[in-house]
Amino acid sequence: MLRTHTDVLVVGGGIIGLAVAWRTAQRGLGVAVLDPDPGHGAAQVAAGMLAPVTELQYGEEPLLRLGMASNARYADFAAELEQASGLPTGYRACGTLAVALDADDRAELQDLYAFHQRLGLTSRWLTGRETRRLEPMLAPSVRGALLVEDDHQVDGRRVGAALLEACRRAGVDLVAARAERLTVEHGRATGAVAEGGRELAADQVVVAAGSRSHLLPGLPEGVLPPVRPVKGQVLRLRIPPVYAPFLSRNVRAVVRGCHIYLVPREDGELVVGATMEELGHDTTVTAGGVYELLRDAHELIPGITELPLVETSAGLRPGSPDNAPLLGPTALDGLVAATGHFRNGVLLAPVTGDLVAEYLAAGRLPELGVPFLPTRFTRTAAQEALR
Numbered sequence: 001m002l003r004t005h006t007d008v009l010v011v012g013g014g015i016i017g018l019a020v021a022w023r024t025a026q027r028g029l030g031v032a033v034l035d036p037d038p039g040h041g042a043a044q045v046a047a048g049m050l051a052p053v054t055e056l057q058y059g060e061e062p063l064l065r066l067g068m069a070s071n072a073r074y075a076d077f078a079a080e081l082e083q084a085s086g087l088p089t090g091y092r093a094c095g096t097l098a099v100a101l102d103a104d105d106r107a108e109l110q111d112l113y114a115f116h117q118r119l120g121l122t123s124r125w126l127t128g129r130e131t132r133r134l135e136p137m138l139a140p141s142v143r144g145a146l147l148v149e150d151d152h153q154v155d156g157r158r159v160g161a162a163l164l165e166a167c168r169r170a171g172v173d174l175v176a177a178r179a180e181r182l183t184v185e186h187g188r189a190t191g192a193v194a195e196g197g198r199e200l201a202a203d204q205v206v207v208a209a210g211s212r213s214h215l216l217p218g219l220p221e222g223v224l225p226p227v228r229p230v231k232g233q234v235l236r237l238r239i240p241p242v243y244a245p246f247l248s249r250n251v252r253a254v255v256r257g258c259h260i261y262l263v264p265r266e267d268g269e270l271v272v273g274a275t276m277e278e279l280g281h282d283t284t285v286t287a288g289g290v291y292e293l294l295r296d297a298h299e300l301i302p303g304i305t306e307l308p309l310v311e312t313s314a315g316l317r318p319g320s321p322d323n324a325p326l327l328g329p330t331a332l333d334g335l336v337a338a339t340g341h342f343r344n345g346v347l348l349a350p351v352t353g354d355l356v357a358e359y360l361a362a363g364r365l366p367e368l369g370v371p372f373l374p375t376r377f378t379r380t381a382a383q384e385a386l387r
């Protein structure tokens with residue numbers, strides 16, 4: 001059976017795995033990526049909001065720092081990726097409006113505004129009238145909004161295609177097969193066996209298999225990343241040129257307790273997302289999911305019902321116990337994690353690529369990545385005994 005050896009094997013070729021592979025190949029290491037359909041992970045469904053500030057939840061300040069660092073790198077990352085691949089990424093510096101539809105929303109958003117100010121974040125409070133002056137398609141009942149000028153967008157599908165091409169051009173070996181199992185010898189990760197039997201040996205193995213990262217066979221107990229799939233249903237509509245500019249920036253709100261966001265692309269696509277459902281590995285698009293998204297989007301922007309609906313889809317976010325990613329060395333020698341990005345995979349691709357490539361090439365995880373070490377979830381033998 002064919003056996004190959006490389007410096008680094010990345011298991012999973014979504015945008016996180018490909019960003020790690022590309023950056024690592026740029027550091028001069030030999031890299032292979034193992035994935036049945038490289039470039040086609042959860043980012044194919046994602047709206048691509050780059051929203052470290054408007055996605056912020058109380059108590060997630062370390063994640064905010066990581067997200068802000070990645071956001072600050074995005075313009076350069078996109079330009080370099082476009083140059084390296086010859087393909088567009090759809091990066092758009094457009095800003096985001098977080099909108100209040102009623103008095104309760106307004107009170108909640110004003111609390112968030114105060115939180116932003118305590119953290120020194122740049123956001124601006126707008127009255128209902130100021131909000132509608134910026135986005136006239138919003139419902140007349142809008143009570144106010146937070147304007148976050150630095151929360152932008154990118155097209156996850158285009159980023160996936162561009163990363164795939166950049167990897168090809170950088171000499172990454174793209175192995176289009178499923179990982180049948182990971183291999184471990186003498187307490188160290190040594191590679192993987194691909195479906196069909198090809199053995200891919202490597203000095204270091206990166207788990208970047210998104211919402212399937214916890215299902216990879218072959219690893220000892222306690223080493224697999226504790227991720228779980230969190231389903232998101234998403235709609236894609238088209239803005240006919242006569243309606244343009246329908247929206248000029250990302251718009252989001254919480255309607256009946258559910259987050260809704262609308263991401264208008266420069267090419268006329270309008271992405272509406274997303275449900276949050278814990279149903280295992282189910283990616284069925286349901287009538288209920290589509291109904292809820294349209295109902296809430298319609299409440300925010302009544303004119304949305306005039307637009308052609310061109311696609312419905314569902315993807316799986318890799319959720320982690322603290323909503324933050326797992327980056328860097330694991331409890332098993334030679335095994336490195338780049339997974340668990342939950343709602344922020346597209347945003348965190350640049351910083352993940354940089355941090356994990358630095359670890360793979362230099363054996364050191366930069367300070368920014370330290371709060372996200374996978375070992376924060378690894379129970380020691382003493383803790384196990386107390387359970």
Ligand code: GLY
Nearest residue numbers: 232273274343344
């Ligand atoms: N980042 C938005 C979502 O995961 O739905």
